[in-house]
Amino acid sequence: xxxxxxxxxxxxxxxxxxxxxxxxxxxxxxxxxxxxxxxxxxxxxxxxxxxxxxxxxxxxxxxxxxxxxxxxxxxxxxxxxxxxxxxxxxxxxxxxxxxxxxxxxxxxxxxxxxxxxxxxxxxxxxxxxxxxxxxxxxxxxxxxxxxxxxxxxxxxxxxxxxxxxxxxxxxxxxxxxxxxxxxxxxxxxxxxxxxxxxxxxxxxxxxxxxxxxxxxxxxxxxxxxxxxxxxxxxxxxxxxxxxxxxxxxxxxxxxxxxxxxxxxxxxxxxxxxxxxxxxxxxxxxxxxxxxxxxxxxxxxxxxxxxxxxxxxxxxxxxxxxxxxxxxxxxxxxxxxxxxxxxxxxxxxxxxxxxxxxxxxxxxxxxxxxxxxxxxxxxxxxxxxxxxxxxxxxxxxxxxxxxxxxxxxxxxxxxxxxxxxxxxxxxxxxxxxxxxxxxxxxxxxxxxxxxxxxxxxxxxxxxxxxxxxxxxxxxxxxxxxxxxxxxxxxxxxxxxxxxxxxxxxxxxxxxxxxxxxxxxxxxxxxxxxxxxxxxxxxxxxxxxxxxxxxxxxxxxxxxxxxxxxxxxxxxxxxxxxxxxxxxxxxxxxxxxxxxxxxxxxxxxxxxxxxxxxxxxxxxxxxxxxxxxxxxxxxxxxxxxxxxxxxxxxxxxxxxxxxxxx
Amino acid sequence: xxxxxxxxxxxxxxxxxxxxxxxxxxxxxxxxxxxxxxxxxxxxxxxxxxxxxxxxxxxxxxxxxxxxxxxxxxxxxxxxxxxxxxxxxxxxxxxxxxxxxxxxxxxxxxxxxxxxxxxxxxxxxxxxxxxxxxxxxxxxxxxxxxxxxxxxxxxxxxxxxxxxxxx
Numbered sequence: 001x002x003x004x005x006x007x008x009x010x011x012x013x014x015x016x017x018x019x020x021x022x023x024x025x026x027x028x029x030x031x032x033x034x035x036x037x038x039x040x041x042x043x044x045x046x047x048x049x050x051x052x053x054x055x056x057x058x059x060x061x062x063x064x065x066x067x068x069x070x071x072x073x074x075x076x077x078x079x080x081x082x083x084x085x086x087x088x089x090x091x092x093x094x095x096x097x098x099x100x101x102x103x104x105x106x107x108x109x110x111x112x113x114x115x116x117x118x119x120x121x122x123x124x125x126x127x128x129x130x131x132x133x134x135x136x137x138x139x140x141x142x143x144x145x146x147x148x149x150x151x152x153x154x155x156x157x158x159x160x161x162x163x164x165x166x167x168x169x170x171x172x173x174x175x176x177x178x179x180x181x182x183x184x185x186x187x188x189x190x191x192x193x194x195x196x197x198x199x200x201x202x203x204x205x206x207x208x209x210x211x212x213x214x215x216x217x218x219x220x221x222x223x224x225x226x227x228x229x230x231x232x233x234x235x236x237x238x239x240x241x242x243x244x245x246x247x248x249x250x251x252x253x254x255x256x257x258x259x260x261x262x263x264x265x266x267x268x269x270x271x272x273x274x275x276x277x278x279x280x281x282x283x284x285x286x287x288x289x290x291x292x293x294x295x296x297x298x299x300x301x302x303x304x305x306x307x308x309x310x311x312x313x314x315x316x317x318x319x320x321x322x323x324x325x326x327x328x329x330x331x332x333x334x335x336x337x338x339x340x341x342x343x344x345x346x347x348x349x350x351x352x353x354x355x356x357x358x359x360x361x362x363x364x365x366x367x368x369x370x371x372x373x374x375x376x377x378x379x380x381x382x383x384x385x386x387x388x389x390x391x392x393x394x395x396x397x398x399x400x401x402x403x404x405x406x407x408x409x410x411x412x413x414x415x416x417x418x419x420x421x422x423x424x425x426x427x428x429x430x431x432x433x434x435x436x437x438x439x440x441x442x443x444x445x446x447x448x449x450x451x452x453x454x455x456x457x458x459x460x461x462x463x464x465x466x467x468x469x470x471x472x473x474x475x476x477x478x479x480x481x482x483x484x485x486x487x488x489x490x491x492x493x494x495x496x497x498x499x500x501x502x503x504x505x506x507x508x509x510x511x512x513x514x515x516x517x518x519x520x521x522x523x524x525x526x527x528x529x530x531x532x533x534x535x536x537x538x539x540x541x542x543x544x545x546x547x548x549x550x551x552x553x554x555x556x557x558x559x560x561x562x563x564x565x566x567x568x569x570x571x572x573x574x575x576x577x578x579x580x581x582x583x584x585x586x587x588x589x590x591x592x593x594x595x596x597x598x599x600x601x602x603x604x605x606x607x608x609x610x611x612x613x614x615x616x617x618x619x620x621x622x623x624x625x626x627x628x629x630x631x632x633x634x635x636x637x638x639x640x641x642x643x644x645x646x647x648x649x650x651x652x653x654x655x656x657x658x659x660x
Numbered sequence: 661x662x663x664x665x666x667x668x669x670x671x672x673x674x675x676x677x678x679x680x681x682x683x684x685x686x687x688x689x690x691x692x693x694x695x696x697x698x699x700x701x702x703x704x705x706x707x708x709x710x711x712x713x714x715x716x717x718x719x720x721x722x723x724x725x726x727x728x729x730x731x732x733x734x735x736x737x738x739x740x741x742x743x744x745x746x747x748x749x750x751x752x753x754x755x756x757x758x759x760x761x762x763x764x765x766x767x768x769x770x771x772x773x774x775x776x777x778x779x780x781x782x783x784x785x786x787x788x789x790x791x792x793x794x795x796x797x798x799x800x801x802x803x804x805x806x807x808x809x810x811x812x813x814x815x816x817x818x819x820x821x822x823x824x825x826x827x
Contacts, residue, residue, distance in 0.1 A: 234710065236714075342791065343791060344787060349787055353783070363776075367771055381752060383754060383756070383765060384703045386758055387757060388700065389768065393772055469810050470814065473810050477815065492817045522691040524690045524691040
């Protein structure tokens with residue numbers, strides 16, 4: 001097994017190098033045979049990565065502790081699902097997962113029906129192969145997944161209990177699919193530039209892939225937030241940790257790209273900008289990996305410190321320099337087709353403002369994340385840049401972003417006149433202001449909340465009007481029933497209405513964030529058995545403290561009966577779990593969820609006489625956040641779904657070469 | 661005598677009540693907004709990556725003592741700025757969860773907005789250039805309605821659909 005598993009990595013590396021060389025040679029000599037050989041190499045490479053994954057799954061599943069990775073991250077009593085998910089608990093395994101996804105994406109593109117006979121394929125393959133060479137090199141020489149130990153330990157070190165949560169199954173996988181997914185638009189962009197293609201084809205194909213990567217990146221972040229909320233016991237979901245920032249930055253720049261690409265499609269403008277956004281998004285995924293793997297910054301997500309980060313930094317540097325070189329060498333070609341604007345107030349300009357804010361937000365995150373390093377380099381003083389900084393700096397930028405999002409759908413392409421603006425915005429603006437006044441009257445008086453919810457009211461109305469006008473216009477021509485008209489309207493314009501659904505999702509998430517950040521209430525109390533804790537409308541009766549055993553873990557739990565306004569909601573059990581093979585205990589919180597708010601109960605400590613300390617928190621509107629996340633997924637899927645209408649495979653009109 | 665005894669009992673009860681109250685007052689709510697305002701300024705250095713408000717005193721000894729010190733200072737009547745100054749003097753800026761708004765650290769706060777402002781200005785100039793270029797070339801369409809636009813799009817998609825059906 002040892003030989004087989006290692007062979008998958010080293011043969012993989014050899015194949016990757018071979019395929020890269022043969023594809024490049026094929027491109028330069030215009031020899032289809034060589035290209036086909038390279039394509040065969042892609043399949044072999046995928047098989048190698050898949051076999052390496054299966055090998056590691058097998059070793060983890062059967063607890064073969066003679067392997068360092070297995071003994072470092074699992075133990076024999078661990079449930080099988082966590083034994084398997086330990087594959088991405090450490091450096092080497094998670095990079096293997098990354099490599100596997102990379103090879104998977106590569107063959108999906110190289111052998112896709114839409115790309116058949118397309119001369120871009122060899123270039124895209126070569127660029128992705130260069131990535132694959134790097135990853136196989138790392139797996140072969142830096143972070144080796146199949147290292148044997150000198151002595152076979154009887155038991156493994158076990159998996160960090162924090163990672164023993166369903167979040168572990170899905171969060172890293174989706175996040176990596178998003179990360180790796182951003183390499184695809186990068187490869188498309190580079191291939192197009194090298195080929196001097198400035199047509200629409202690549203941008204349409206790239207957008208699809210970017211939406212897919214964007215969707216996975218969103219899912220990764222959402223699942224991460226949900227996991228933190230239920231597992232860490234602090235009642236939050238986003239901590240602006242360097243690693244969270246690392247996945248948020250490419251999300252922001254990819255979002256910017258998805259919007260600005262519409263201008264390129266419509267007006268044949270902003271080509272350089274769009275390609276730059278793709279390069280930046282891709283580079284940021286590598287930068288994120290550098291942050292996680294190098295240990296230069298303190299983070300709850302950090303892997304064991306290693307020199308791995310340095311390799312990523314070098315790889316990122318090389319990739320960015322090469323990409324910029326290609327971009328500059330094609331500068332004239334891209335510049336030539338620049339168009340014009342008709343007015344300051346138009347959909348085009350609002351997209352540009354949207355880009356400004358999204359990239360500005362990404363820059364602010366980037367600056368905050370690296371500032372500790374900058375400060376240390378400049379002054380020799382290390383500073384911490386944490387949650388208060390990011391909340392203060394990002395809140396105005398992202399709120400302005402919400403405002404642009406609210407206004408943009410109502411602006412016309414080309415030019416919006418004053419009359420047009422008045423007609424479209426008078427009613428939504430009045431309603432938003434009325435809403436804000438009502439909020440103040442009803443007691444919502446925090447400035448951020450009032451402004452934030454006001455903007456969201458505006459957003460909801462403008463989006464409603466978009467749907468309403470679409471349905472009305474369709475009915476005028478077809479006399480369909482409203483629901484039928486809505487359905488047909490949407491499936492015939494998937495991208496547009498999918499995008500609006502995503503906007504609504506973001507609005508719900510923002511409502512959840514504003515509610516939970518501004519109106520959360522918390523208390524920490526020590527009570528004796530039979531006593532109760534009161535917080536707002538809730539009364540929590542502490543009724544029992546007991547202990548049970550689950551496997552090798554000891555669990556201390558309390559029975560708490562919860563009443564809301566005198567009405568009994570039930571008995572709940574917050575727990576503290578003590579692990580047989582881990583020093584730190586962890587909290588299993590009790591969450592009582594409703595549309596209005598979550599009651600979050602943590603059993604913090606107890607004494608011999610039965611007294612116990614609880615942290616009780618009320619988090620308003622948390623379900624709005626999860627519901628919004630769900631809408632984002634629905635919207636993004638709706639936009640990329642290959643329906644009967646629209647989304648026709650774009651026709652390639654670019655440069656023709658003899659090889660494909 | 662009886663009334664004196666009763667009075668004595670009352671006094672004892674009163675004293676005890678006082679001590680009970682004091683016991684009650686000893687239990688400080690580490691999750692109160694007042695404590696949050698003070699404690700969330702300081703980063704816990706135990707490696708948890710949280711501030712001293714969030715950090716769990718049951719798993720981190722460091723924060724237990726830190727929290728107790730903070731409460732002492734609050735009881736002395738120190739406000740959050742004074743407490744902040746006190747700790748910065750001892751540990752330096754590193755103890756804070758966000759950089760100071762003075763000296764070099766001010767750049768952390770200001771630079772994002774300076775960059776954003778500069779980029780906004782650049783964007784304004786670029787759009788103005790594009791608009792001017794367009795105006796000199798051709799007269800602009802005076803009025804275009806989003807409603808017309810939506811109708812136009814729907815119409816063209818329907819025509820497209822029909823065309824596909826028959827051609």
